[in-house]
Amino acid sequence: QQPVQSPQAVILREGEDAVINCSSSKALYSVHWYRQKHGEAPVFLMILLKGGEQKGHEKISASFNEKKQQSSLYLTASQLSYSGTYFCGGVDFGNEKLTFGTGTRLTIIP
Amino acid sequence: DAGITQSPRHKVTETGTPVTLRCHQTENHRYMYWYRQDPGHGLRLIHYSYGVKDTDKGEVSDGYSVSRSKTEDFLLTLESATSSQTSVYFCAISRGPGTNTEAFFGQGTRLTVV
Numbered sequence: 001q002q003p004v005q006s007p008q009a010v011i012l013r014e015g016e017d018a019v020i021n022c023s024s025s026k027a028l029y030s031v032h033w034y035r036q037k038h039g040e041a042p043v044f045l046m047i048l049l050k051g052g053e054q055k056g057h058e059k060i061s062a063s064f065n066e067k068k069q070q071s072s073l074y075l076t077a078s079q080l081s082y083s084g085t086y087f088c089g090g091v092d093f094g095n096e097k098l099t100f101g102t103g104t105r106l107t108i109i110p
Numbered sequence: 111d112a113g114i115t116q117s118p119r120h121k122v123t124e125t126g127t128p129v130t131l132r133c134h135q136t137e138n139h140r141y142m143y144w145y146r147q148d149p150g151h152g153l154r155l156i157h158y159s160y161g162v163k164d165t166d167k168g169e170v171s172d173g174y175s176v177s178r179s180k181t182e183d184f185l186l187t188l189e190s191a192t193s194s195q196t197s198v199y200f201c202a203i204s205r206g207p208g209t210n211t212e213a214f215f216g217q218g219t220r221l222t223v224v
Contacts (some may be wrong), residue, residue: 002152002169032212041200042153044212087153089213096160096206097168098143098213102152 001025003090003101011107012078020073020104022088031064031071032089032098035082042087045073075106083108112214113137116201122222129188131219133201135181141204142184143213144168144176146197153200159184160206191223 003024012018022031030049034042048064048071059076075082089100113136123129133142143158145168155168157176165176173195175187188195198220204213 002154005152034213041215041217044214047212089153095166096141097155097158097166098141098202098204099155099169100145100153102150 002099003088005086005088005101005104007104008102009105009107011109014080014108014110015077018075018078018082018106020075020086020088020106022071022073022090022101024069024090026069026090027093028064028066028069028090029093030091031062032091033062033071033073034087034089034100036085036087036103038084045086078106078108080108080110082106112203114201114203114214114216116199116216116219118219119217120220122224123191125192125223126190129191129221129223131186131199131201131221133184133186133203133216135184135203137203137214138181139203139205139214140181141206141213142178143202143204144174144184144186145200145202146170146195147200147218148197156186156199188221191221193223195221196223197221 033045036042062073064071085103087100115134117132144156145153154170159165159178201216202213205211
């Protein structure tokens with residue numbers, strides 16, 4: 001079962017903030033976030049290992065609520081370079097599969 | 111950049127023919143994955159490997175088989191290609207989910223089954 005992401009797509013003006021959500025029906029050991037530009041491979045952004053632990057990357061940060069098996073990615077003061085499709089990935093407890101969500105397409109306009 | 115190479119990068123094949131895609135890594139990572147990417151479905155796990163000759167199924171494994179006879183190579187075979195297997199295929203490598211490190215992706219293989 002893939003993690004579920006929301007929204008599926010979002011359009012923002014440069015400088016606006018965005019939140020992308022990811023939820024899993026299975027207990028996750030860790031949550032990964034990746035960004036994919038059109039025609040390219042996904043690129044790693046960050047890993048979250050513990051419930052509530054936030055790890056940031058410039059103006060992008062994320063959180064992981066272990067109780068709810070939900071993670072959120074926060075993009076602050078979005079830049080044109082943030083455009084792309086964002087994927088959350090989860091590693092289940094009990095096996096070693098890294099499965100990804102359906103993706104969120106983020107478009108930043110000037 | 112992580113040393114991961116997929117071949118071929120593009121392939122057109124006929125329905126019913128077998129097809130093999132190759133993923134080659136130079137990082138000596140233990141885990142290797144095959145995903146397919148289709149609009150509306152994101153990245154779906156086909157098969158993965160956690161060591162030489164150690165493989166397991168993912169979410170969409172029907173019609174696919176894999177082999178890993180060496181640490182560096184992970185092969186994905188479509189036993190009898192169908193039009194529903196037209197997709198972009200990505201290979202990924204990682205030291206392992208338990209090591210809390212990221213996965214690195216290859217550049218993808220665009221497969222068209224006609």
